[in-house]
Amino acid sequence: MQNKEELINEFTEFIPFVQSLRSLAEEKWNSQIAEGKWTVRDVITHMMLWDKYFLEEAIQKITSHQPITAKHLDFDEFNKKAVDYAKDKKQQEIIDASIHYRNELLRQLDSISEDDFAIEHIDGDGKPFSAYYYLIGFIPHDHHHIAQLKAFFSMAPAH
Numbered sequence: 001m002q003n004k005e006e007l008i009n010e011f012t013e014f015i016p017f018v019q020s021l022r023s024l025a026e027e028k029w030n031s032q033i034a035e036g037k038w039t040v041r042d043v044i045t046h047m048m049l050w051d052k053y054f055l056e057e058a059i060q061k062i063t064s065h066q067p068i069t070a071k072h073l074d075f076d077e078f079n080k081k082a083v084d085y086a087k088d089k090k091q092q093e094i095i096d097a098s099i100h101y102r103n104e105l106l107r108q109l110d111s112i113s114e115d116d117f118a119i120e121h122i123d124g125d126g127k128p129f130s131a132y133y134y135l136i137g138f139i140p141h142d143h144h145h146i147a148q149l150k151a152f153f154s155m156a157p158a159h
Helices: 004-012 014-023 040-063 075-086 091-111 131-155
Strands: none
Touching: 004 014, 004 091, 004 131, 014 040, 014 091, 014 131, 040 075, 040 091, 040 131
16 A cells, blocks of 8 residues: 555656646647547646646645535536636646646645545545545546557657
8 A cells, every 4th residue: 555655756747747748849739649539738638627626625625624525526527628628728828737736736735644644534425535545546547648648649740
């Protein structure tokens, strides 16, 4: 079982990956990663908005000793809103926001004591929620999307 420090270190890996996209050509940024799939922009926005959601509705609530308001959302609806949100945003704006929300999540997670890290709180649906299980659930989500994007970058012809 990974400890808090190991989980936070792994969750940090998203930041240098997103920073590396600053130099990505806009054409690539707006390219579908596969036929019928999202663009690079959509994937990064999707991840950024999940970070924002869990920061505001769960992790900040834990650190400020307030009830958690995060609920189990309709993923398809959330993801559709992320794609819509990204349409009129500039590449650097999405990258900056992604780094901001992930850094803030990491700062807040780091401020939770080792003991409190695994404590189960009750979320907005009345289900158990802990910082530990949040990271256990979302680190594979990071890995999935980062692997998707890296595969796309290695397959796509360089421009």
